[in-house]
Amino acid sequence: MYIPFHDIAFEARVWIYQANRNLTDDEVGTLTETLKAALEGWEAHGEALTASGKIFHHRFVVIAVDESETLPSGCSIDKSTRWLQEIGPRLNVDFFDRSLAYLDAQGNIQTVPVSAIKNAVLNEEIEPNTTVFDNTVATKAQWMSRWKTRADHTWLKRYFKEQTA
Known part of the structure; x- marks a missing residue:
């Protein structure tokens, strides 16, 4: 279940993905809508995850999940990574460059x-x-x-x- 980022609990676990270049306003819009749709249906072992995601500074994708309600599983975490692996090539962006x-x-x-x-x-x-x-x-x-x-x-x-x- 997607909720706005400002509403997610302070204790929520976060993952930060960094784009290797600035995203355009259109790309931020596309990525935001894609992320919202994916988070809306994000589950762990059939249980809905309370989650949020937001793009900051046209560079950083922050995904958060409230673990107090349902813990994400390894498979659900992998799924969140796949979202960015799939959209990255379409936008010509690498979200996994740690160099x-x-x-x-x-x-x-x-x-x-x-x-x-x-x-x-x-x-x-x-x-x-x-x-x-x-x-x-x-x-x-x-x-x-x-x-x-x-x-x-x-x-x-x-x-x-x-x-x-």
Whole structure:
């Protein structure tokens, strides 16, 4: 059962998928409608899942499920992944490219290849207070409080330690 994202419980489990390019307004509309329809019928072992999904910053697809009502199964989680695997090629978008880190540069989403992060820190292109998207958050509450956070509060902190060593 689909519900609006703002209504899903704070404890809801979230998965964040990142597009490898900005989505157009039309693509966001198409993806939103596709996601709503898929979530409306999302089930685990024949039980409806209370779920939501929303696209943020024309880049990030966030899917949330309220586990307090029905737990998603491995098969249902796989199904949610397949939705994006199916629509990605139609939109010419890769939602599964984990080789990029996402930064918020004054409201503009920028990407840096993970392989180039160390040099970006050394060249001060990424600083400890640079806002980054931490797509490893697990709940809506975490998403709300630390999805956008300082680089030195994420897995990137090791690069700042190396820089001062």
